[in-house]
Amino acid sequence: MTRRSLNLRAALVSVLIFAAFIGAWHLATRGIGAVQQMDPEYAKLMGATATQGKSAMPGPLDVGAKLWEHLRRPFYDNGPNDKGLGIQIAYSIARVAIGYFLAIAVAIPIGFMIGMSPLMNKALDPFIQVLKPISPLAWMPLALYTIKDSGLSAIFVIFICSLWPMMINTAFGVSAVRKEWLNVARTLEVGTLRRAFTVILPAAAPTIVTGMRISIGIAWLVIVAAEMLVGGTGIGYFVWNEWNNLSITNVINAILLIGLVGMVLDQILARAARLVTFPE
Amino acid sequence: MADKFISLEGIAKRYPAPGGTTTIFENLWLAMNRGEFTCVIGHSGCGKTTVLNILAGLDQPSEGTVIVDNLAIEGPSLDRAVIFQGHSLLPWRTVMGNVAYAVSSKWRRWNAAQVRAQAQKFIDLVGLTGSEHKRPSELSGGMKQRVGIARALSIQPKMMLMDEPFSALDALTRGTLQDEVRRICQETGQTTFMITHDVDEAIYLADRIVLMTNGPGAVMAEVVENPLPKSRVRIDIHKHPLYYAVRNHIIDFLVMRSRTFVEQTPGFDPRKVPVVRPGVDAPPMPPDSTVVRLASHAH
Ligand SMILES: Nc1ncnc2c1ncn2[C@@H]1O[C@H](COP(=O)(O)OP(=O)(O)OP(=O)(O)O)[C@@H](O)[C@H]1O
Ligand SMILES: [Mg+2]
Numbered sequence: 001m002t003r004r005s006l007n008l009r010a011a012l013v014s015v016l017i018f019a020a021f022i023g024a025w026h027l028a029t030r031g032i033g034a035v036q037q038m039d040p041e042y043a044k045l046m047g048a049t050a051t052q053g054k055s056a057m058p059g060p061l062d063v064g065a066k067l068w069e070h071l072r073r074p075f076y077d078n079g080p081n082d083k084g085l086g087i088q089i090a091y092s093i094a095r096v097a098i099g100y101f102l103a104i105a106v107a108i109p110i111g112f113m114i115g116m117s118p119l120m121n122k123a124l125d126p127f128i129q130v131l132k133p134i135s136p137l138a139w140m141p142l143a144l145y146t147i148k149d150s151g152l153s154a155i156f157v158i159f160i161c162s163l164w165p166m167m168i169n170t171a172f173g174v175s176a177v178r179k180e181w182l183n184v185a186r187t188l189e190v191g192t193l194r195r196a197f198t199v200i201l202p203a204a205a206p207t208i209v210t211g212m213r214i215s216i217g218i219a220w221l222v223i224v225a226a227e228m229l230v231g232g233t234g235i236g237y238f239v240w241n242e243w244n245n246l247s248i249t250n251v252i253n254a255i256l257l258i259g260l261v262g263m264v265l266d267q268i269l270a271r272a273a274r275l276v277t278f279p280e
Numbered sequence: 281m282a283d284k285f286i287s288l289e290g291i292a293k294r295y296p297a298p299g300g301t302t303t304i305f306e307n308l309w310l311a312m313n314r315g316e317f318t319c320v321i322g323h324s325g326c327g328k329t330t331v332l333n334i335l336a337g338l339d340q341p342s343e344g345t346v347i348v349d350n351l352a353i354e355g356p357s358l359d360r361a362v363i364f365q366g367h368s369l370l371p372w373r374t375v376m377g378n379v380a381y382a383v384s385s386k387w388r389r390w391n392a393a394q395v396r397a398q399a400q401k402f403i404d405l406v407g408l409t410g411s412e413h414k415r416p417s418e419l420s421g422g423m424k425q426r427v428g429i430a431r432a433l434s435i436q437p438k439m440m441l442m443d444e445p446f447s448a449l450d451a452l453t454r455g456t457l458q459d460e461v462r463r464i465c466q467e468t469g470q471t472t473f474m475i476t477h478d479v480d481e482a483i484y485l486a487d488r489i490v491l492m493t494n495g496p497g498a499v500m501a502e503v504v505e506n507p508l509p510k511s512r513v514r515i516d517i518h519k520h521p522l523y524y525a526v527r528n529h530i531i532d533f534l535v536m537r538s539r540t541f542v543e544q545t546p547g548f549d550p551r552k553v554p555v556v557r558p559g560v561d562a563p564p565m566p567p568d569s570t571v572v573r574l575a576s577h578a579h
Contacts, residue, residue, distance in 0.1 A: 180368035183338050187356045188385035188435070198381065202372045278372035279417035 022060045029059035058249040066249045067256070081241060083233070089257055091233040095151070095226075096219050096265075099158025103215065107163050108208065111170025112196065115204070121171065128164065136161035136222050140229055150230035157226045162215040169211025173204030205276035213269035220262045235261075285314040285471055286335070286439065290551075291344035293330050304330055305498040306343065307550040310490060315469045319482040321530060322492030323538055328475045329365060332441050335473060336362045348439070358386050361432035365443040365475075367424040369416040369431075376412040379403055379431050386435040402434040403427075406460060422453035429457070433464060440465070442474040446481065458484060459514060479530050483523065484514055490553075491533050493541040499550055501541045504530060505557045525559030 058066075074086025114121045136157045143153035177200050185195045227236025235254055242250035292306035304327040312318050320328050333339035335346055337356040345352045348360070369378050379399040384390065387398075403412055406426040416424055425445060432440055445461075446454040462485055465472055476482050482489045489504040507522045517523060533541075542548070 178368075180364055180366055181370060183356075183362070183364070184368055184370065186338060187336060187358075187360070187362045188382055189356060189358050190385050199370065202370070279415070280371045 025060050029057045056248070058252065062249050063252050063256075067253050070253060080232070083238075085235075085238065085253065085257060088233060088235045088238040088254075089261060092223050092227060092235040093261065095155050095234065096158055096216075096223050099155040100162045100216060100219050102155075103159045103162035103166060104212070106159075107166035107211075107215075108170050111167045111208070111211075112174055112200070114167070114171035115174025116196075116200070121175070128167065132164045132168070136218075137225055137229065140226065144230070150232055154223065154226040154230050154234070158219045158223060161222045162219045165214040165218065166208070166211040169214070170204065170208045173207030173211075174200055176207070177203040202276070202278070206273065206278075209269065209273045209276055213266065213273060216265050216269055217262070220258075220265055224258060284311050285316075285349065286473075287311040287347045288331070288335075289345050289347060291331070291334060291341035291346065293327060293334070293339075294342045302496050304495050305492075308344070308500055309551045309553065310500055310503075312471060312473065312488075314471055317465060317470075317472045317485055317487045318474070318490060319486035319488070320473070320475050320490045320492060321477070321479065321482055321534065322498065323494050323534065324477075326492050326495040326498040328492060329443055332362075332443050332473065332475055336360055336441050338362075358435055359438040361435055361437035361440050363425075363428045363432050363440065363442040363445045365447075367416070367421075367428045369424055369427055371416050374413050374415055375403060375408060375419070375427050376400070378416070378427055379434050382431045382435050399430075399434055402430040405433065405464065406430045420453075422449050422457065425449060425457060426460075429461065429464075433468075436468075437470075439471045439473065442472065444475050444477065447477060454478075454481070455514060461485065479527055479534075480517075482530070483508065483526055484512065484517055489530065491530065491538070493538045497542065499542060499548065500553050501537070501545075501548075502533065503553050503555045505555055507557050507560045522559040529556070529558035 070085045074084045076082075076084040077087060110124075114124055139157055139160055140153060143156045144150065147153050147156060181199050181203055182195070185199045190198065223234065224236035224239065227234035228240045229236075231237050231240070235258060239251055239254045239258075242248075242254065288308050288310045291308045293304040294301040294306075295304065308331065310318075320331065322328055330339060334341050335353075337346075337353050337360065347353075348357075370381065373381060376396070376399055379402060380395050383398045384395045387394070390398075400412070403409060406429050408423060408426055408430065411419065411423065416427070419427065425448070429445070432442075442461075446457055449457065458481060464470070465485075474485065483506060487506055489506065490500050491502045491504060493499050493501050504526065507526065508517065508520055512520065537544070
């Protein structure tokens, strides 16, 4: 009862904040600038900002109208510089997915190895310590030079930035498995492989999924920057391209979409985390 | 000692310590017969869990060996089931899942139905029928402990090793589980090694009670042979004429002698731990503690 009313009140406050934000935005971007008299040819070049006193910053109504346009035609394709927002975001998601799953395939087995073997832990630690703090974008020139494909380079950057949180969390989760549980497996003469899958994996799964959640967040942050660099397709490229077109409306729409997709990705991992956590 | 099943042969455990090593215990010798229920009593930290872990094969002694069935043990075995000091159930598995995990580890070729049937049999045995699909977090302390017992029994081990299995339970649950363990052990002829802090529990359950002195450098001071009849029942065990003789002997050891036993018993031979039967044999002459204490002061 109280819980429900709390949720209700929170929702109400959220709506109020949203309305206040939109209202302030609308007021701030209303046409209030001075209208200058000028040659009609020149006025045409200058656009509505100069001729009608309209703010250069689009208002919420402009953005809403544009959003509606995008939502109605998300997947149109009019050549390299004019693709639907849906297509662009699909490119980005695909790159993130490929890089991310490759990173899972590499990070989790290596993390297991590090977590299970104190020798490997010590031996690999210096590499991880040095490689981890490198900004993923710093790899970009190297990737472009060696891979010679901009799309693949973006995937590589996603791979490299997703790798570390998953690897470190897996190693930590595996090495922190409670000794009693391992002893249960030992007294039952469970072999190494079966022990890894029946005791260590379920025990470490919450920590591993936490690492995966951190990774997907970073990957989604990095893909936008990576695509701005490599160009061609993707939501990052779209943002940069629309900036060059001076279409702030489209930029704002893209920002909105980036946030929404990031939230969905995070929620998927949050749900996965709930599936693998166990109450003690 | 017709059927010596297990023997500790001069085991020691040492840990590195600042400025040398600490010896938790050394030169422990103990033999257990098949079908016998042995309890170990000693103060906290004297090394009981360490001895049990060595018996289980989970820990290696610094010296000495453990012989089971005429073979030196090399690590854990399905023949020796352990009930741990904490219940140590796998929290992501249900009651059935926990027991079935043990069953399928022992009989790897069994199909799912066979595994379930065997697990169910032992879940029923400890009185958890109907809770098969609960997870450990949904169980009470006593129920968790029962799952641990069912898991240990389900693999039909040759020996059970129990580390304070009932110490976290309330008196009522503890009594019920003691009854069950006693019944099960008698029915199956289990050889059992159990650690406890509870003197009454030891007298009720054990055939022999091993008294350990305080560490570091703990020794097995005495083996108390339980003079009470096998047919004892918990309700009127305290009415048995020998009950208080046994009880007082053990408590006297824990309170008075466990700390100073080593100094007070020069020439103690750890290979020949004295067997006492309080109330039956003539009471062992208590060493003149005043004299010894004065003597040790003189050092
Ligand atoms: N890894 C270790 N390093 C150093 N000392 C240790 C280590 N493990 C155990 N000990 C010491 O060994 C001694 C015996 O420990 P053990 O757990 O066997 O005691 P216990 O008799 O089972 O006590 P309790 O009745 O409290 O369970 C303790 O004094 C403990 O401090
Ligand atoms: Mg202990």
